[in-house]
Amino acid sequence: MNILKKKAARTAGTEPWHPYAWQAQSLLLAYPDENFAQRLALAGQVASTLPEPVARPLLRFTTHAAQTAAADLAIAYVATFDHRKRCCPYLTYYAHGDTRKRGTALLRLKQTYTRAGWRLGDDELPDHLAVVLEFAATDPGTGAQLLIEHRAGLELLRLALQDEGSPWASVLESVSATLPALAGDEREAVARLAAQGPPEEQVGLDPYASPVFLPDPVVGGPR
Template sequence: MSALSEGELRTAHLVASVLLGYPDDTLYGGRQVLAESVAALPDGEVRTRLAAFLSHVEATSRGELAAHYVATFDLKRRCCLYLTYYGYGDTRKRGAALLRFKHAFAAAGFELTDGELPDHLAVVCELLGRGAVREGRRLLMENRAGLELLRTALEAEDSPYAGVVAAVLATLPPAGPREKEAALRLAASGPPAEEVGLEPYAVMEASR
């Protein structure tokens, strides 16, 4: 299991939530605070991976990173940041899976507003980082096979974002035989492909 304390878990996920979002003013304006937060984490894979990405941000122009983000996450279906996509694709069953996320946000005291689906990895990391550790970890662990597939896809693309996803995975307990089997099965079959519309979901807004 992760050796991070609850406070360190929250810090790591808050940083990851920013790094996994579109590289805008939140990232570029907060680079110093993000770097200081990561430096305060104990030595280990989480700190190393997050620090490496922040170093990449410093060495890469804003336009180049934004172009890479769009080309990777918006144009490559296998590099999808929406966790329920891996298990359900664009099928009707995905709607029920999204409701589980929505209910977890509500149980943690957060409301959803228009603009984002609740299964976006950055949004789930933010949920955990803002205090809903139990709910956030449960959602990540339930969708671990998809996370593993995302990390593998990003590594195949030689994307620096693979390190951020690896850092998120490193905060979870080690995968058991059942989880490893699920990841292999998902990698072999891929998501279902029934095209349907989805009810609009949205990014959370703290109701505390």
């Protein structure tokens, strides 16, 4: 998808540049496969046009990624997002853990995408951050609401990546910079999640599997 040719439309609560930022962030949070160099170059181009608080962390990441061997970046991605639960990129996990409620939350997300004309592949979960960001880029109003709804999980992921010294922490910093400042109750939600972790009931996710063992997402827009 060529984000330089996308038409930016202002929706309530968003700015015209939001879709470009969210699409660039989505490209950088997908698994660094053989097409990653192309996505990296495109994201870097877009980042240079964004407001400084959003652009600076994105350019920090693109600089690091451009200087890192592709195989090393892929290994780091798997080690970070697949092998560390606290760095889970699946947003509903933070609020619901492996419980029945998460299955319901996943279904609602998928229904939201379907209403907007999206159809996910069988190997994709609707709550992967890269997928949510790409959806937000195409439907800014609804997408912004989804990101704000999962703000506590986003911030917890950002902090976890920061603690790990992960380069992807910069991408999460950029995502946070596109959203309103944290309100008091959101700060409390982040603190509570950090202290307690998500619920631990290990049932009720069919037909969805645990995020730790899922294949890497293939993010490419509406199907």
